[in-house]
Amino acid sequence: MDNIKSVAWLPVVAWFMLGFYLPGIEQFLLKVGAEWSWYWWDLSYFYYGYFILFIAILIASERGPIAWTSLFQGKMTSKNLKFGIILTIFCFVFSIGTAYLLFYPLSFAAPAFVSYWYLSPSEIIYYDGDTYPLIANLLSLIALVVLPSILEEFAFRGVMLKCWSKKWGFWKATLVSSSIFAILHPDPIGAFGFGVAMCYLYARFNTLLIPIICHALNNFFVWVWELVDTGIYGPEDIYTLLDFQNSWFLGLIALVISIAWAKRYWSSESVRQHLKSMRYPT
Template identity: 30%
Template sequence: MNHSPDNPFYKLKVRYLFWQFVVISFAIAFVQGIVQEATREKFDSQALTLVVYVAIVISLSLWTWIDFVRAGVNLKCLVGNIPRNYKWLSALGLVLLMIIFSISAYLVSFTAISYIAPTFIESVLRQAANDPGPSIAAPLFQNLLGIITYVVVAPVTEEFLFRGFILQRWAVKWGIRSALVVSSVLFGFLHANVVGLTLFGLIMGVLYIKTRSLIVPIVCHAFNNLIASGMGFLSGQAETTTKSAVNSLEQLRSGWWVGILLMCISLPFLLRFLKRNWPQKDTRVPYLINVQALET
């Protein structure tokens, strides 16, 4: 059971991640200030955003890794093995459906919010226009850094923290189903596209529970980010002026029907996948199953 006293996740606390994030962020800001003061150089804001993100998530992951070792977590059992004869082509199809749904959720939810808080949506669209991801207009170094960040660093660290840690820790407190939902909602709220990324988090969690391998959601996450980055690269960067933000708002509202259409195409398949693979109430977390398999 998830509530076994031998479960090392009893000794871990998700709330410590928040304080670790605060400490790491202050430390990075302090170092950044010293470097800028010493060099008197103004760093590229988009490249700096990527560097800061990488520094934060890697530091958080390493800190969590150390906490795992102290708590007695077997990291091999946490990660699990690559499933034999896994249907990676089907996984790629699932990723494509998630990307389609993410686009539809973005269009529909942001259009609805734009009529209530247009200024907020305009600011979000400006931030999206300044996204540091790969782009034809961006320098080579920034594109390489963006690819490494989105396709390697983000999938590994986010799956390690959310599915490897948060999901299994909260399963100790609330059960596997509640932990899956709450951890996915948290994952969604930490991204701009809340609805799309919440469903993405649910599917990544189900994949981990089903396969007992963290490698599967990491690879699917990497597939997702690679395709999304490729789409962003081909589309290029939008201008960031107020005029372009207003035009983007108008384009967003005019494209609501595309969002509905894409949602009708993708959501039924994704819900069907969740229904067929939704964990039973008494399902144990992947870590405990892997530990038992290792001992037998």
């Protein structure tokens, strides 16, 4: 039992390495990729980071041991998937509202931080000055939609939630794992809410497949948002701090929708009792 609790920290370490320190990548790129275009450097960081997370998950599964088939015991019906998709749409709207709630006041108090942390994320749609490189953009799509959806769900809802639920119970494990999940995302409040929602989906339907699909769908929304923005304003358009501040009404609309949506759901006594009784699937 102690072993399965301790292995949860392996993907935690890998997660923070992904965000702050990837051993050997700088030396590799300086020696091998000195002539590469900048977007190949970006992709190298993404893929190398998720490779480390993948290795951590494999080691955790061996040392646990964790039977991965146990994470897919429930059936994925169309009704269950529809519920997951609706919850994912809510999380997407919620994240827009909470991003403005957090960063709009900060944009006046700490503009440099907001510009760096929130408004200057990694490129999603690559443009080299003349064309949109096809292979690089396909790899970028995979790095945004496929890899995080599978590996992060296995790490956070598979390893961490499973191990820590045995130690602390479902909801405390959900809060801790979702907090760690949120730390490396540009919008920590929205990411925290999304992490909680994915924990809930897994516990409710007893299959990791629904959170994986919903995670991919959420990230695909982000990719489409960026694609549309690039199509409208052009690839060289820069989203400035002033642009963000002037679009405050989008955050307000998203918050109003989120609050009304959540209030309608939370007003049901049966829903509240259901949430209180949630347990990690055995």
